[in-house]
Amino acid sequence: MTMETSVIGKSLPLLDAYEKVTGRLKFAGDMPPLQRMHHAKVLRSPYAHAKVAHIDTSAAEALSGVSAVITYKDDITGNKKTCNSPWQDFSFNFRGPMISQEVCYVGDEVAVVSAVDEDVAKEALQLIEVEYEELPAVFDMEESMKPDAPQVHPWGPNVLDPSVFEWGDIEQGFKEADYIIENRITLGNQQHAPLDRNACTAHWEGDRVSLWTSTQALFWIRDAVTEFFELSPSKVRVYSSPTGGSFGLWWGNNFMFLAIAIARKARRPVRLILTRDEVQTTVKRRERPLIDVKIGIKKDGTMVSQSFRHLMDNGAYGNKFDPYQSVADIYTTPHGRAEFIGVSTNLLPAGCMRGVGDLTLAYAIEQTVDMAAEKIDMDPVEFRLKNHWKTGDICHTSQEVLFAKLLFNKEPEVSLTSSGLAECIQKGADKMGWKEKWKGWGKPSSVDGYKIRGVGMGISTHISGLAFFGFNGITIKVNPDGTMALTTGIGRMGQGGDTTQAMVAAEVLGVELEDINVIDGDTEVVGHTMVTFGSNGMHMVARATKAAAEHAREQLLEFAAQELEANPEDLDIKHRRIFVKGSEDIGIELKELMSKPIYEYLSAPEVIGSASKGVEFHKAGKMMIADFAEVEIDTRTAQMKLIKFVAYHDSGTIVNPAICENQVAGGYYQSMGLCTTENLIFDEETGAILNPNFMDYKIMGPLDMPDPDIYFAEVYDEDGPFGAKGIGEGVTCAVPIAVANAVYNAIGVRFDLPITPEKILQALKSKVH
Amino acid sequence: MIPICLKVNGEDCPVQVKAHWSLAFVLREKIGLTGTKTGCEMGTCGSCTILLDGKPIFCCLKMAVDAEGHELTTIEGIENDGVLHPLQQTFIDGHGMQCGYCTPGMIIAAKALLEGNSNPSEHEVRLAIGGHLCRCGTYVRIVKSIMDAAEIVRNT
Amino acid sequence: MEYYSPTELSEAYALLSKYGDAAIPIAGSTFFMGHREELFNEVDAVINIKKLGLSYIKLEDNILKIGATTTLSEIFESGLTSQGVYKILSETVNELNIYEVRNMATIGGEVCIAGEVDMPTTLLAYDTNIVIGSNDGTRVVSMADFHIGYLNNALEVNEMVTEVQIPRPPANTGGGFRKFKRTAADLPIVSVAVRVSLGSDGACEDVRVVVGAATLSGIPQRSAAAEAVLLNQKIDEALIKQVAEASSDVECIDDFRVPAVVRSLWVKCSIEDALKKALAEAGKGE
Numbered sequence A: 001m002t003m004e005t006s007v008i009g010k011s012l013p014l015l016d017a018y019e020k021v022t023g024r025l026k027f028a029g030d031m032p033p034l035q036r037m038h039h040a041k042v043l044r045s046p047y048a049h050a051k052v053a054h055i056d057t058s059a060a061e062a063l064s065g066v067s068a069v070i071t072y073k074d075d076i077t078g079n080k081k082t083c084n085s086p087w088q089d090f091s092f093n094f095r096g097p098m099i100s101q102e103v104c105y106v107g108d109e110v111a112v113v114s115a116v117d118e119d120v121a122k123e124a125l126q127l128i129e130v131e132y133e134e135l136p137a138v139f140d141m142e143e144s145m146k147p148d149a150p151q152v153h154p155w156g157p158n159v160l161d162p163s164v165f166e167w168g169d170i171e172q173g174f175k176e177a178d179y180i181i182e183n184r185i186t187l188g189n190q191q192h193a194p195l196d197r198n199a200c201t202a203h204w205e206g207d208r209v210s211l212w213t214s215t216q217a218l219f220w221i222r223d224a225v226t227e228f229f230e231l232s233p234s235k236v237r238v239y240s241s242p243t244g245g246s247f248g249l250w251w252g253n254n255f256m257f258l259a260i261a262i263a264r265k266a267r268r269p270v271r272l273i274l275t276r277d278e279v280q281t282t283v284k285r286r287e288r289p290l291i292d293v294k295i296g297i298k299k300d301g302t303m304v305s306q307s308f309r310h311l312m313d314n315g316a317y318g319n320k321f322d323p324y325q326s327v328a329d330i331y332t333t334p335h336g337r338a339e340f341i342g343v344s345t346n347l348l349p350a351g352c353m354r355g356v357g358d359l360t361l362a363y364a365i366e367q368t369v370d371m372a373a374e375k376i377d378m379d380p381v382e383f384r385l386k387n388h389w390k391t392g393d394i395c396h397t398s399q400e401v402l403f404a405k406l407l408f409n410k411e412p413e414v415s416l417t418s419s420g421l422a423e424c425i426q427k428g429a430d431k432m433g434w435k436e437k438w439k440g441w442g443k444p445s446s447v448d449g450y451k452i453r454g455v456g457m458g459i460s461t462h463i464s465g466l467a468f469f470g471f472n473g474i475t476i477k478v479n480p481d482g483t484m485a486l487t488t489g490i491g492r493m494g495q496g497g498d499t500t501q502a503m504v505a506a507e508v509l510g511v512e513l514e515d516i517n518v519i520d521g522d523t524e525v526v527g528h529t530m531v532t533f534g535s536n537g538m539h540m541v542a543r544a545t546k547a548a549a550e551h552a553r554e555q556l557l558e559f560a561a562q563e564l565e566a567n568p569e570d571l572d573i574k575h576r577r578i579f580v581k582g583s584e585d586i587g588i589e590l591k592e593l594m595s596k597p598i599y600e601y602l603s604a605p606e607v608i609g610s611a612s613k614g615v616e617f618h619k620a621g622k623m624m625i626a627d628f629a630e631v632e633i634d635t636r637t638a639q640m641k642l643i644k645f646v647a648y649h650d651s652g653t654i655v656n657p658a659i660c661e662n663q664v665a666g667g668y669y670q671s672m673g674l675c676t677t678e679n680l681i682f683d684e685e686t687g688a689i690l691n692p693n694f695m696d697y698k699i700m701g702p703l704d705m706p707d708p709d710i711y712f713a714e715v716y717d718e719d720g721p722f723g724a725k726g727i728g729e730g731v732t733c734a735v736p737i738a739v740a741n742a743v744y745n746a747i748g749v750r751f752d753l754p755i756t757p758e759k760i761l762q763a764l765k766s767k768v769h
Numbered sequence B: 001m002i003p004i005c006l007k008v009n010g011e012d013c014p015v016q017v018k019a020h021w022s023l024a025f026v027l028r029e030k031i032g033l034t035g036t037k038t039g040c041e042m043g044t045c046g047s048c049t050i051l052l053d054g055k056p057i058f059c060c061l062k063m064a065v066d067a068e069g070h071e072l073t074t075i076e077g078i079e080n081d082g083v084l085h086p087l088q089q090t091f092i093d094g095h096g097m098q099c100g101y102c103t104p105g106m107i108i109a110a111k112a113l114l115e116g117n118s119n120p121s122e123h124e125v126r127l128a129i130g131g132h133l134c135r136c137g138t139y140v141r142i143v144k145s146i147m148d149a150a151e152i153v154r155n156t
Numbered sequence C: 001m002e003y004y005s006p007t008e009l010s011e012a013y014a015l016l017s018k019y020g021d022a023a024i025p026i027a028g029s030t031f032f033m034g035h036r037e038e039l040f041n042e043v044d045a046v047i048n049i050k051k052l053g054l055s056y057i058k059l060e061d062n063i064l065k066i067g068a069t070t071t072l073s074e075i076f077e078s079g080l081t082s083q084g085v086y087k088i089l090s091e092t093v094n095e096l097n098i099y100e101v102r103n104m105a106t107i108g109g110e111v112c113i114a115g116e117v118d119m120p121t122t123l124l125a126y127d128t129n130i131v132i133g134s135n136d137g138t139r140v141v142s143m144a145d146f147h148i149g150y151l152n153n154a155l156e157v158n159e160m161v162t163e164v165q166i167p168r169p170p171a172n173t174g175g176g177f178r179k180f181k182r183t184a185a186d187l188p189i190v191s192v193a194v195r196v197s198l199g200s201d202g203a204c205e206d207v208r209v210v211v212g213a214a215t216l217s218g219i220p221q222r223s224a225a226a227e228a229v230l231l232n233q234k235i236d237e238a239l240i241k242q243v244a245e246a247s248s249d250v251e252c253i254d255d256f257r258v259p260a261v262v263r264s265l266w267v268k269c270s271i272e273d274a275l276k277k278a279l280a281e282a283g284k285g286e
Helices: A017-022 A058-062 A118-127 A170-176 A218-229 A254-266 A276-281 A356-375 A380-387 A399-408 A421-432 A497-509 A537-564 A590-595 A657-676 A735-747 A757-766 B023-030 B086-093 B103-116 B122-128 B139-155 C009-022 C030-034 C072-077 C084-094 C099-104 C107-112 C119-125 C224-230 C237-249 C260-283
Strands: A038-044 A050-056 A066-070 A109-115 A129-134 A163-167 A179-186 A199-205 A208-214 A236-241 A270-273 A289-297 A303-315 A335-344 A446-448 A451-463 A472-478 A484-488 A516-520 A571-574 A577-580 A583-589 A607-613 A622-634 A639-650 A709-712 B002-008 B011-017 B049-052 B055-058 B071-073 C002-004 C023-026 C045-048 C057-060 C063-067 C129-134 C137-142 C147-149 C160-167 C173-180 C190-198 C204-212
Touching: A017 B086, A017 B103, A038 A118, A038 A254, A050 A109, A058 A066, A058 A118, A066 A118, A066 A254, A109 A118, A109 A254, A163 A399, A170 A289, A170 A303, A170 A335, A179 A356, A199 A254, A208 A218, A208 A254, A218 A236, A218 A254, A254 A270, A289 A356, A303 A356, A356 A380, A356 A451, A356 A735, A380 A421, A380 A451, A421 A451, A421 A622, A421 A639, A421 A709, A451 A735, A472 A497, A472 A537, A484 A497, A484 A537, A497 A516, A497 A537, A537 A571, A537 A577, A537 A583, A537 A590, A537 A607, A577 A590, A583 A590, A622 A735, A639 A657, A639 A735, A639 A757, A657 A709, A657 A735, A657 B139, A735 A757, A757 C260, B002 B023, B011 B023, B049 B103, B055 B103, B055 C099, B086 B103, B086 B139, B103 B122, B103 B139, B103 C099, B122 B139, C009 C023, C009 C045, C009 C129, C009 C160, C072 C084, C072 C099, C072 C107, C084 C119, C084 C173, C084 C190, C107 C119, C107 C160, C119 C173, C119 C190, C119 C204, C173 C260, C190 C260, C204 C224, C204 C237, C204 C260, C224 C237, C237 C260
Parallel strands: A038 A270, A208 A236, A303 A335, A484 A516, A639 A709, B002 B071, C002 C045, C023 C045
Antiparallel strands: A038 A109, A050 A129, A066 A109, A163 A335, A179 A289, A199 A208, A199 A270, A289 A303, A446 A451, A451 A622, A472 A484, A472 A607, A571 A577, A577 A583, A622 A639, B002 B011, B049 B055, B049 B071, C057 C063, C063 C160, C129 C137, C129 C160, C173 C190, C190 C204
């Protein structure tokens, strides 16, 4: 990539770094209290499935300092809406009424209290009398699919209609194969566990409601609130503060709706802050997969067919019907079939977490592909190089295909914009020292006393946004001193979205990053921005940012052209100055242009650039990853230690290398957690979570893993702004399987996650030496 | 309510507290210093670290009433007349943060480390933040920012 | 909930007598505040004991005496406990890699928590005595008798711990402390403290092998079987393995954190490692 840029490609500091290091940045729970504000607390079901037979809130309501109590009996909790169409309920996470008489998981909301402070609110909760009639519950996906299984919740069947993608002729595909390899995998239950507990403050003024919370889904919440409470968008104002991590957790969440409801009844602003336990046990978790894989290969290693059946545990209220994956297409085969089935259980609702189906399905595919490579004694690196997709290949299983069918009954072809996967695999292998360390199937990389080392790899991919996430409306206003204000609704979850969008604008407008002030997170002020998920910021939202910047640039050059008596086409802007190309001494500083009166108007110019852009979808930008792991199994202590990790990413042009490195490192640590110690443990009898907080839900700390070695293959993507694709989620997707494949190389056993000392010990005991 | 006077960042802060209120709660909700965070309220995440007489503690585990008579330092108090502490500057320049939630706790813990040892090894830096979680996984650059700040401190 | 910060022991004892089991003495307050949701309803009075002059470390009559409110950091840094015959104490603190907790938690608090803390495991291996004060006077209870069951200690409702006493170990004594956790910042899953004293012939004259954190009882427990293997023997690689194997007389807890089969394995590995270290230290002849 030989693009010349002033701003793009530099590791410029985050725009809000100063606020972060001084503690000035306000997260949702840091907001100053509103006048007369009360505090809310939630009463939650101790049962996985029950009917609230009787509830008496009179003692709670009578407690001094309590302003309101709501239960399912209050109309405002909306026992009229259902989530029967995904198009209406994108968040996969809020359902029908916000409080229902039938509670469907341990932690499900039963009542909410608002009071003068949290102490009184907690006391009031204890005064609420509830009688539950327990109902049969089901905790296992396959059990839930049986015809006699109890119905998990009253809003629909336990099993959603499958999403099916097919190409070629799968039966033929397996007939053509020389070898067929079958496999089944499952993973543990991971939870997003962001450090920030979030908060929601709701305030009604007459028939208008304002909401302050942290979310990735600013406009979704606005839209969901307008629909649920039957208001016009002009009556709903949502402010999204920066969040201390989200990873898919803070979209539309039920506690936000509860805050709105209780604020209305209390006739006061009300703030609801989740406790640590509530963050991890009452909102959402990653959906646990159960995946059957079958692949067909030729003797020479060519993959000819692949078939997947991917069950997703949606928990009590999740309603995902597609895991959001692209990895089913990462190997080009003439025949294929992918079936995705969402299944409900009476456990914590599940939904998207960083990487989604590209983490779950990659685990399945990459373990099976290793099994296939072993079958024909082929180096795993070679196998990937032989079969992976390339620029222009068709993405058979993309969600665009699914939604085009659902919404328009059309079946389009979607092709890949760019692929640097070959480079990621080859160079990643080099960086790992694969040639020296890979000794062949069944041979560990090295053995030294008790310590056995193995190497493994995995590849994956992920969307860089999806067209149907919506249009983006961006504005750029130029100030009299040449600085600029950029409005956007992009989520602020730590992924540096404000900064990188501003960098795109700064590049187009020839100014410095620090000249751009980003105004974010207010539905009244910013244009509609797609929900910040699916890693859509750089590849999609930035197209609108770039277009808005180009619009502003056009206006600036027009004004400058008049001033300089030149043609706008002959002008350029660099380093805050507009000049004539080729005669750079003829020019004017931006700040002078913006503050100098023009004769015809007797005043200085105003410039506002704006653009509203959707994304045409027939080409899809996908980020690509090749990860390599070297592990060491201590056969004395049954512990696994990671020795070296190489992450090689293709995300097109890397707009801000430090931000991107941090994202890759973040995905690595999260996935190492999923690999080893992160697992929500549900009590087999009650469905309650036994490890609700950091005491026993162990995430990686600074002493737990070696630093990852991070590299970028900068392949210019023709469709992305300045050649960029996304990065935010692919960072988790191939990590776990690279590690698991390395463990196989070391001790010859394939595991589901998490890989615990118990599993290693059992494996070591069962091996015949 | 118990009247106490807390000395925070050199300033006297008289405040009325209940016996069971944590220092974290009082700093944030009653004194208005929200830079110190409360990720878990049980001493398992490090986001609430402040200095008590120069030593790092988890103020979510400290009773507010018990904090009288000590010098308390929070993230708001480490800049000097508007000039950022070297740690704050290196965290900005070195991208020692992503979402920023763990940042105040990390910086305060690092400040205590550098005051006792201006030439720490990388391992010593990791030990100093051993009880700090960063869910965004920024450990690589957090450690580097602290090492860079140590160099500045040594050269000043 | 009332809060008191007495400056005289007699005041503190009077308050304990007055409130009985509705009072809780605090020093580091980490346990109390970490469990506040459960404890607040049971507690009427919090008695801050840090102004009673109980922060000290001193050597008196061949006994190391540590005041109850001495923090783990102070123990880590003190010359008396970071080198010489008592350095096992500093080494034990060093296994807790959370400085904030070291700065707050006290030895008195750790001793009172009959559960997932490190100090009692080491203190049991060093024949520690716990000094208890109340309106009724002072009494001394051995560490072994002080823990009755999980989170249950021998204090009466009007009593508090004032001091911890560790007798000087015999010459040629070495100690080792080894811990296994799930991540670096974690409760102890398995902890082991080993103390070995060698005779002039190099054989093991006196030994303690203590298993903590992993025990079914929930409190630190000596492995009589492991100790029996060691006593009067010269210690070599083969014997160390036998000692580790013998420790299966201590039953391990099986829970959702880590199953018993792994804990048992880690107990054995810990004993091997701690014993090797203790042997190396003992050989130095301090």
